Amino acid sequence: HNPKVLVVSVLGVQSTGKSTLLNTVFGLQFSVSAGRCTRGVFMQLVSLDEKLSKKMKYSHILVIDTEGLRAPELSSEMSNVHDNEIATFVIGIANVTIINMFGEIFSEMQDILQTVVHALLRMEEVKKKSRVIFVHQNVAALSAREKGDQGR
Numbered sequence: 001h002n003p004k005v006l007v008v009s010v011l012g013v014q015s016t017g018k019s020t021l022l023n024t025v026f027g028l029q030f031s032v033s034a035g036r037c038t039r040g041v042f043m044q045l046v047s048l049d050e051k052l053s054k055k056m057k058y059s060h061i062l063v064i065d066t067e068g069l070r071a072p073e074l075s076s077e078m079s080n081v082h083d084n085e086i087a088t089f090v091i092g093i094a095n096v097t098i099i100n101m102f103g104e105i106f107s108e109m110q111d112i113l114q115t116v117v118h119a120l121l122r123m124e125e126v127k128k129k130s131r132v133i134f135v136h137q138n139v140a141a142l143s144a145r146e147k148g149d150q151g152r
Helices: 017-027 050-056 075-093 106-125 141-150
Strands: 005-012 041-047 061-064 096-102 131-137
Touching: 005 017, 005 041, 005 075, 005 106, 017 096, 017 131, 041 075, 061 075, 075 106
Parallel strands: 005 061, 005 096, 096 131
Antiparallel strands: 041 061
């Protein structure tokens, strides 16, 4: 038996619910709180049961949580360098990277997309194929709950 690991990472602006998203999707317990919570990169290994493992052709999923991009405590220039380094690292080691976007602030979305494209171009230079999935959350929790209640 040769174990295979699917690596899933997440990127997004600070305080947009990246850790919460991973906790919800994968049943994990990454630390969450208001403001800047995650500093650096954290990983959790999820073992798949035999049935799911056969279906997915992976025995484990390595889930990677990252600190938020566009940290207000960093200068604009330092933030860009820092964001590019984090994005290149996690896109480089992951099979799939989730880009978590929150709200409707166009300038933030544009900056994140620019950072992601920059990292993907670096991957192309080294002949690494990376997949990116965009998750756009723009509905307030209360609003989403109300809409869910209306649909019942």
